[in-house]
Amino acid sequence: QKEVEQNSGPLSVPEGAIASLNCTYSDRGSQSFFWYRQYSGKSPELIMSIYSNGDKEDGRFTAQLNKASQYVSLLIRDSQPSDSATYLCAVNTPLVFGKGTRLSVIA
Amino acid sequence: DAGVIQSPRHEVTEMGQEVTLRCKPISGHDYLFWYRQTMMRGLELLIYFNNNVPIDDSGMPEDRFSAKMPNASFSTLKIQPSEPRDSAVYFCASSLALGEETQYFGPGTRLLVL
Numbered sequence: 379q380k381e382v383e384q385n386s387g388p389l390s391v392p393e394g395a396i397a398s399l400n401c402t403y404s405d406r407g408s409q410s411f412f413w414y415r416q417y418s419g420k421s422p423e424l425i426m427s428i429y430s431n432g433d434k435e436d437g438r439f440t441a442q443l444n445k446a447s448q449y450v451s452l453l454i455r456d457s458q459p460s461d462s463a464t465y466l467c468a469v470n471t472p473l474v475f476g477k478g479t480r481l482s483v484i485a
Numbered sequence: 486d487a488g489v490i491q492s493p494r495h496e497v498t499e500m501g502q503e504v505t506l507r508c509k510p511i512s513g514h515d516y517l518f519w520y521r522q523t524m525m526r527g528l529e530l531l532i533y534f535n536n537n538v539p540i541d542d543s544g545m546p547e548d549r550f551s552a553k554m555p556n557a558s559f560s561t562l563k564i565q566p567s568e569p570r571d572s573a574v575y576f577c578a579s580s581l582a583l584g585e586e587t588q589y590f591g592p593g594t595r596l597l598v599l
Contacts, residue, residue: 409584410584420592421576421590421591421592421593422528422576422590423590424587424588427587466527466528471583471584472518472530472533472541472583473518473530473588474530475527475528475529476527477526477527477528478527478528
């Protein structure tokens with residue numbers, strides 16, 4: 379059974395701070411890793427993908443992958459209230475999703 | 486493109502009734518996925534199709550669930566008979582390919598079985 383684990387939160391950070399979201403996965407052979415954002419009552423939307431060890435940056439978002447530790451993280455710099463949402467980690471093909479971490483950015 | 490289209494957006498039905506959910510994928514996408522999302526179990530893959538052919542239905546919870554894709558622009562997920570534990574949000578998603586391709590989700594169908 380392939381599993382993806384996330385801390386359910388809620389994770390509360392003040393506006394302007396760095397939010398750090400973490401994810402671990404069980405399948406050591408996993409090759410593709412994704413972060414989706416889901417606003418309340420809406421559908422998931424892809425914000426980051428990463429396929430090799432290291433960091434990948436896109437604007438205020440940085441995804442980090444460590445395959446040896448089976449660990450994926452998402453950093454959100456200069457957090458804004460509009461970043462308040464549930465962040466879903468997804469692994470592999472087809473996707474296996476974690477249950478998500480609820481992020482709340484306090485103005 | 487209009488994105489992935491799902492209907493109905495909300496469905497309230499009584500236990501034992503048949504429920505049919507519909508999905509129109511993004512034109513040109515070869516893969517179509519059906520997911521179910523609940524608070525307890527999160528987002529679960531039920532079944533996915535490639536070029537209208539079901540590839541993996543191991544996530545379908547039981548025989549009461551069935552899915553079809555008669556053509557490249559239409560898919561249905563049917564629950565017969567429905568039970569209260571089927572209450573969830575059902576998402577359809579499509580993508581160009583597996584692996585490194587983005588999956589685009591529809592708005593979802595919120596199903597409540599009384």
